[in-house]
Amino acid sequence: xxxxxxxxxxxxxxxxxxEPFLEPIFNPAPHPAFDFAIFISGFAPTCPPIEHHICTKxxxxxxxxxxxxxxxxxxxxxxxxxxxxxxxxxGSHYVPSKASxxxxxxxxxxxxxxxxxxxxxxxxxPIGSGGDDTPSGAQTPAxxxxxxxxAAL
Numbered sequence: 001x002x003x004x005x006x007x008x009x010x011x012x013x014x015x016x017x018x019e020p021f022l023e024p025i026f027n028p029a030p031h032p033a034f035d036f037a038i039f040i041s042g043f044a045p046t047c048p049p050i051e052h053h054i055c056t057k058x059x060x061x062x063x064x065x066x067x068x069x070x071x072x073x074x075x076x077x078x079x080x081x082x083x084x085x086x087x088x089x090x091g092s093h094y095v096p097s098k099a100s101x102x103x104x105x106x107x108x109x110x111x112x113x114x115x116x117x118x119x120x121x122x123x124x125x126p127i128g129s130g131g132d133d134t135p136s137g138a139q140t141p142a143x144x145x146x147x148x149x150x151a152a153l
Contacts, residue, residue, distance in 0.1 A: 003095055004069055007042020011077055014056040022051060035112045036120065038105070040095050041069045044076035057120060059085040059108060061096065068093040087125055100126040 002010030014037050016022055020029035033056060040061040044050065058081050062074045071088075078084045087104070089096040104126035111120040 001038040001040070002042060003040045004042065004093065007039040007077065008045050010037055010039060011042065011050060011054060011080070012045055014054045014058075015050045015052065018055055019052060036109065038108075039077055041066055041074060041093055042077045043069055043073045044080050050080055054081045056081075057083070057112075059087060059120075061087050061089060061101075063092045063094065063096075064088050064090055065092045085121070087127065089126075096126075098126075 002008070014034055016026040017029055017031055017033045020026040035057065037054070037056050037058045038061070039058060041063060042060065060074065060078050060081075062071050064071075066074075078086055089101065104123065107118070107123045108120050110116060111118045111123055
């Protein structure tokens with residue numbers, strides 16, 4: 001799981017564990033390829049770019065009002081993934097933490113357990129559960145930053 005720049009780094013890790021010969025420090029692979037990846041407000045690496053599509057099962061979570069990493073920029077990471085799942089939350093540049101999102105993440109990851117009867121694609125979207133998913137005690141101004149409630153603006 002990676003958020004923002006961490007999602008960019010997670011994309012590198014996925015790519016290099018899938019194709020360890022692409023990066024000498026990963027050849028041979030020090031770890032098997034990941035079962036899944038969660039990219040939140042991420043973007044595709046550009047220096048160096050990833051030379052192949054990421055095959056690791058993945059979900060991308062984007063904030064509808066994210067002004068720090070625009071959805072257009074986030075879609076650069078979506079575009080280099082095979083069969084990406086994209087979910088949007090109502091807020092900006094943060095990891096959604098409302099109960100519906102926590103349940104979604106839990107169910108989606110649990111679907112990778114060997115004895116799971118549910119497939120990751122069968123996990124229902126957290127969208128439509130009602131209410132704002134802004135983290136408790138925070139506001140999301142137009143700038144995309146979070147300000148604690150009651151703090152001087």
